Amino acid sequence: MKWAGLAAKGNPSALHFLFAPLEFTTNTWDHFSARPELFLAKGHVKPFLGFADDQMKRLLGQKGQKNVYRAELEDKYGYDTKYAMHVIRLYGEAKELMEQGRITLPRPNRDELIEIRRGKYSLAEIRELGSQLESEALTAQATSPLPDKVDRDAISLLLADAHLRFWSASEGQSIP
Amino acid sequence: MKPDFAQYGFVHQENLIMACIGGSQAHGAKLGATDDTDWYGLYIPPPTKLLGLNARSILFSRPEANSAATGHKMWVSAYIP
Numbered sequence: 135m136k137w138a139g140l141a142a143k144g145n146p147s148a149l150h151f152l153f154a155p156l157e158f159t160t161n162t163w164d165h166f167s168a169r170p171e172l173f174l175a176k177g178h179v180k181p182f183l184g185f186a187d188d189q190m191k192r193l194l195g196q197k198g199q200k201n202v203y204r205a206e207l208e209d210k211y212g213y214d215t216k217y218a219m220h221v222i223r224l225y226g227e228a229k230e231l232m233e234q235g236r237i238t239l240p241r242p243n244r245d246e247l248i249e250i251r252r253g254k255y256s257l258a259e260i261r262e263l264g265s266q267l268e269s270e271a272l273t274a275q276a277t278s279p280l281p282d283k284v285d286r287d288a289i290s291l292l293l294a295d296a297h298l299r300f301w302s303a304s305e306g307q308s309i310p
Numbered sequence: 311m312k313p314d315f316a317q318y319g320f321v322h323q324e325n326l327i328m329a330c331i332g333g334s335q336a337h338g339a340k341l342g343a344t345d346d347t348d349w350y351g352l353y354i355p356p357p358t359k360l361l362g363l364n365a366r367s368i369l370f371s372r373p374e375a376n377s378a379a380t381g382h383k384m385w386v387s388a389y390i391p
Contacts, residue, residue: 136389136390136391137352137389137390137391138391147332150330150332150336150350151328151330151350151352154330154331154332154336154350155330155331155336156328156329156330157311157312157313157329157330157331157349158311158312158313158326158328158329158330158351159327159328159329160326160327160328162327162354163327163328163352166327166391167328216334219334219339223337223339239336239337239338240336240337240338240339241337241338241339244337244338244339247337247338247339248338248339248341251339251341252341293391296327296354296391297354297360297391300325300327300354301354301356301357304324304325304356
């Protein structure tokens with residue numbers, strides 16, 4: 135699957151490319167990423183909350199294998215606190231995306247996320263916090279500044295332009 | 311600084327157009343050196359690799375590769391845009 139296809143569908147990991155601090159970039163990417171709003175839509179709340187809900191169910195042992203990754207955290211805190219951090223992080227990103235039309239990285243509530251990792255909260259409190267953030271994300275969706283859906287034609291034009299720009303600038307890689 | 315994905319067997323190093331670190335580090339929730347480092351990148355293959363008869367898999371992924379420089383675990387994934 136192409137990255138842009140994942141991003142246009144609201145895949146949280148793919149959308150992070152548009153908002154994460156860059157370790158390396160080029161003119162091609164700078165031009166391409168200058169309009170992150172092309173990849174954002176109100177409908178993206180669904181995959182974000184879908185991922186978060188699915189992970190919350192696993193955390194609570196309601197779906198699949200419970201705490202399959204980090205037995206040492208379960209021994210220490212009673213549940214996988216790193217997994218819980220990512221669940222709450224996803225709900226928070228869904229809310230910010232709907233309210234502000236962006237995802238801030240690193241997360242503004244990173245101190246809270248680290249506290250979650252360190253086991254400050256009970257599993258019941260994690261569930262309650264997740265439920266609250268989910269409700270707020272859905273409320274924000276109704277008044278979100280984002281369009282109802284992404285403009286796939288505009289994304290396709292941007293993709294084609296990026297390829298042609300890169301190939302034109304890359305010696306020995308262009309079509310003779 | 312441009313990351314060296316080639317050390318993990320990535321053959322399109324010169325075609326990277328961006329790279330970033332994801333996961334806990336990107337979220338600001340990394341705890342010490344206990345977490346893996348999740349590298350992500352995008353690359354645009356040469357036309358013949360993308361459009362030609364011998365076009366191959368376009369997703370490169372090397373989970374849990376060990377960095378030659380640090381010995382730390384790395385997850386390296388590169389996608390085409």
